Amino acid sequence: QKVTHSLCNQFMESRACLSRATTCFKVEKIKETSVFRSTTTQGERFTFTRMAQQPLLSLPEFHNVSTGALVVTEPLNFWGGARVKPKDTKNSEPVYEPATGRVLCDMIPCGEEEVDEAIKSAHSAYLKWSKLSGMERARIMLEAARIIRERRDEIARAEVANNGKSITEAQVDIDVAWQCIEYYAGIAPTLSGQHIQLPGGSFAYTRREPLGVCVGIGAWNYPFQIAAWKSAPALACGNAMVFKPSPMTPVTAVMLAEIYKEAGVPDGLFNVVQGGAETGGLLCHHPMVAKVSFTGSVPTGKKVMEMAAKGVKQVTLELGGKSPLIIFKDCELENAIKGALMANFLTQGEVCCNGTRVFVQREIMPQFLEEVVKRTKVISVGDPMCEETRMGALISKPHMEKVLGFIKQAKEQGAKVLCGGERFVPSDPKLKDGYFVSPCVLDNCRDDMTCVKEEIFGPVMSVLPFDTEDEVLQRANNTTFGLASGVFTRDIARAHRVAENLQAGTCYINNYNVGPVEVPFGGYKMSGFGRENGQVTIEYYSQLKTVVVEMGDVESFF
Numbered sequence: 001q002k003v004t005h006s007l008c009n010q011f012m013e014s015r016a017c018l019s020r021a022t023t024c025f026k027v028e029k030i031k032e033t034s035v036f037r038s039t040t041t042q043g044e045r046f047t048f049t050r051m052a053q054q055p056l057l058s059l060p061e062f063h064n065v066s067t068g069a070l071v072v073t074e075p076l077n078f079w080g081g082a083r084v085k086p087k088d089t090k091n092s093e094p095v096y097e098p099a100t101g102r103v104l105c106d107m108i109p110c111g112e113e114e115v116d117e118a119i120k121s122a123h124s125a126y127l128k129w130s131k132l133s134g135m136e137r138a139r140i141m142l143e144a145a146r147i148i149r150e151r152r153d154e155i156a157r158a159e160v161a162n163n164g165k166s167i168t169e170a171q172v173d174i175d176v177a178w179q180c181i182e183y184y185a186g187i188a189p190t191l192s193g194q195h196i197q198l199p200g201g202s203f204a205y206t207r208r209e210p211l212g213v214c215v216g217i218g219a220w221n222y223p224f225q226i227a228a229w230k231s232a233p234a235l236a237c238g239n240a241m242v243f244k245p246s247p248m249t250p251v252t253a254v255m256l257a258e259i260y261k262e263a264g265v266p267d268g269l270f271n272v273v274q275g276g277a278e279t280g281g282l283l284c285h286h287p288m289v290a291k292v293s294f295t296g297s298v299p300t301g302k303k304v305m306e307m308a309a310k311g312v313k314q315v316t317l318e319l320g321g322k323s324p325l326i327i328f329k330d331c332e333l334e335n336a337i338k339g340a341l342m343a344n345f346l347t348q349g350e351v352c353c354n355g356t357r358v359f360v361q362r363e364i365m366p367q368f369l370e371e372v373v374k375r376t377k378v379i380s381v382g383d384p385m386c387e388e389t390r391m392g393a394l395i396s397k398p399h400m401e402k403v404l405g406f407i408k409q410a411k412e413q414g415a416k417v418l419c420g421g422e423r424f425v426p427s428d429p430k431l432k433d434g435y436f437v438s439p440c441v442l443d444n445c446r447d448d449m450t451c452v453k454e455e456i457f458g459p460v461m462s463v464l465p466f467d468t469e470d471e472v473l474q475r476a477n478n479t480t481f482g483l484a485s486g487v488f489t490r491d492i493a494r495a496h497r498v499a500e501n502l503q504a505g506t507c508y509i510n511n512y513n514v515g516p517v518e519v520p521f522g523g524y525k526m527s528g529f530g531r532e533n534g535q536v537t538i539e540y541y542s543q544l545k546t547v548v549v550e551m552g553d554v555e556s557f558f
């Protein structure tokens, strides 16, 4: 209510201010884009965004929601500027709150007709949005970033209820989301081409143009943040987007859609369709889609690429990893220990770039293990809505069982569990059916064990001893994945040499899992291609047109 009032006031003030100035400004409301444009008597154009032409869209009130209390009943699809009720509820699937195992809402997948409607809605918005200048797009995006900042807590709480991660982490995720939108808003006005001089006064220039309708397909580990990482560069370049969240986390993407709408984007610019593999397939095959950006597993990534290949659509793939973290004996041990914990236990270990193969130089192994185990044992696992909690619940019961299965298999293959690795039942009775696993450190690991080769996507750190730099580099690179890597050492030359020789899209030196939005993120090898974040991502959401201009006569051979 408070927000609604303050924005309405702002709007009324803007209108009042403009009507006071009617002698110099002709005000015209451009309905479709929700951008108010005014022309001065001198004919200069002045555009500003604001926005609330109607009472603001209602976001569910998540402010004080506690674990076990939220039930989501509003439709979770969004296109044409509004939430859309599903046409057919027959394939509905329950969505669980990971911390309690209780049903939070139903995920009702979109069928062919709905996907088609969403894509057509995106296309009509694209035709308007792509004609705005970068500055005009930027203003609206900055407003979206501001609204996210203002609603950080309620979005974070919804994310916690749906994903199970701790509120502290969810708040950071929401911050990263608005920072990403703010960052690309800053880049939007800088998009430009080149001017090339040719003989006889002729010349050519290049224009950076959008692709059209882009599809985003998200994973369940960072639901809101992934939607922002994909939509921000897409929108900055002048594209529209249809986003499909994971069927396990359908709740927060639609909040982003409402926020973009409130900020002033044309209806249809950012749409949400719910569904799983089938809906994803419909999106990838649709002839009006120009690009697919996917985050998820390697097998699904391959399918997405195959489907996109049929329509020669561009693809960005953010896939899994089994990243190495190399800790040399000359490191600052305290930081290396903190780095190893950050590399393994964020979001209950469900992070694609986690450094889950921790290579420790043999001489410092005893001190390293002692400290890491001591600190892992005191990680507070429990109610993810509590500020004190540091680790919440895994995404689903089957996923929890899969993670526990990996740990069992590791033991059978000779690994030693130094701590954790069991289902954890918090004392609070409402959490007794939650999907909690105590964070686990595995010793006595070998490179050929399943826990060292495969992505577990749970709170499991595998520790491996090494002796020399050459040996550890060879072992670290002996994987089909290549998303991230890390090295802890005080030797500056070694740090850069190791970074150069690790086959991965990111190498962290003396830290791990920091992800400022200014920095490109993406994989080598089977961890995918294309990048998210950073300036370079503009290249993945735009195309270059060359315009050649003849200033003389045509020279013809004929």
Ligand SMILES: NC(=O)C1=CN([C@@H]2O[C@H](COP(=O)(O)OP(=O)(O)OC[C@H]3O[C@@H](n4cnc5c(N)ncnc54)[C@H](O)[C@@H]3O)[C@@H](O)[C@H]2O)C=CC1
Pocket (backbone or CB within 6 Å): 217, 218, 219, 220, 221, 244, 245, 246, 247, 275, 276, 277, 278, 279, 280, 281, 284, 295, 296, 297, 298, 300, 301, 303, 304, 318, 319, 320, 321, 351, 352, 455, 456, 457
């Ligand atoms: N790179 C990353 O950040 C992530 C990696 N993973 C890995 O993947 C494993 C399985 O997790 P899932 O969520 O089941 O990943 P997934 O790869 O099956 O699903 C990711 C997204 O793709 C969609 N999808 C599934 N099949 C599709 C198809 N045929 N066409 C188009 N879209 C399709 C899903 O609905 C979801 O939105 C995890 O255990 C983990 O190892 C999972 C989540 C994130």
Ligand SMILES: C[N+](C)(C)CCCC(=O)O
Pocket (backbone or CB within 6 Å): 221, 222, 226, 295, 346, 350, 351, 352, 353, 513, 514, 515
């Ligand atoms: C951990 N962080 C935020 C740096 C990267 C998350 C990427 C992902 O798993 O989708």
